[in-house]
Amino acid sequence: GAVVSQHPSWVICKSGTSVKIECRSLDFQATTMFWYRQFPKQSLMLMATSNEGSKATYEQGVEKDKFLINHASLTLSTLTVTSAHPEDSSFYICSARLGIQRLGNQPQHFGDGTRLSIL
Amino acid sequence: SQQGEEDPQALSIQEGENATMNCSYKTSINNLQWYRQNSGRGLVHLILIRSNEREKHSGRLRVTLDTSKKSSSLLITASRAADTASYFCATGGGADGLTFGKGTHLIIQP
Numbered sequence: 180g181a182v183v184s185q186h187p188s189w190v191i192c193k194s195g196t197s198v199k200i201e202c203r204s205l206d207f208q209a210t211t212m213f214w215y216r217q218f219p220k221q222s223l224m225l226m227a228t229s230n231e232g233s234k235a236t237y238e239q240g241v242e243k244d245k246f247l248i249n250h251a252s253l254t255l256s257t258l259t260v261t262s263a264h265p266e267d268s269s270f271y272i273c274s275a276r277l278g279i280q281r282l283g284n285q286p287q288h289f290g291d292g293t294r295l296s297i298l
Numbered sequence: 299s300q301q302g303e304e305d306p307q308a309l310s311i312q313e314g315e316n317a318t319m320n321c322s323y324k325t326s327i328n329n330l331q332w333y334r335q336n337s338g339r340g341l342v343h344l345i346l347i348r349s350n351e352r353e354k355h356s357g358r359l360r361v362t363l364d365t366s367k368k369s370s371s372l373l374i375t376a377s378r379a380a381d382t383a384s385y386f387c388a389t390g391g392g393a394d395g396l397t398f399g400k401g402t403h404l405i406i407q408p
Contacts, residue, residue, distance in 0.1 A: 213395040225395035272340055286331060286343035287396060
């Protein structure tokens with residue numbers, strides 16, 4: 180089955196640090212990857228859509244300069260949380276979909292998430 | 299933004315009993331998906347039901363969809379301790395990301 184690998188799984192760092200999270204599709208090519216954020220005991224909220232070779236599309240309220248997304252290849256998207264502060268502490272999860280899907284009638288494949296704790 | 303509500307928000311049952319979770323959504327859909335999330339982990343896809351389907355089965359899972367009421371239900375039969383997790387319904391997909399419900403936290407008591 181399709182596997183998405185996310186790294187690191189847990190990060191603890193000081194306020195002001197920039198943190199990079201990687202999302203890789205291991206056995207398939209993903210033209211589109213998605214980044215979600217999840218606060219404790221809450222649901223997932225879509226942050227941005229990462230498109231290979233083009234700029235990411237951000238959801239309303241998500242700061243583009245704060246959350247930098249790069250999708251340089253068909254198997255890798257990165258999310259960089261720049262100058263992270265305690266309020267950025269959260270669980271970040273990526274997902275990918277196989278190739279080109281019409282009408283979205285295919286499941287998305289999720290990474291295991293990255294727990295980010297900013298001190 | 300959240301697509302809709304799920305109820306109950308939390309459900310605790312005895313092992314072997316059936317668990318039913320409900321989901322409501324707001325917009326028209328092409329399909330609705332259910333995912334499971336174990337604590338501190340990513341999501342695992344359980345089942346997808348298309349808008350022209352009313353019911354779908356997969357092992358111990360049964361999903362129904364009522365597009366007239368914009369609602370769906372997930373039934374887990376003969377529950378097991380390993381079914382303890384949070385369950386989310388989701389709509390969207392395709393070129394767009396998924397919009398998730400608030401989720402139901404299911405606890406199976408051994």
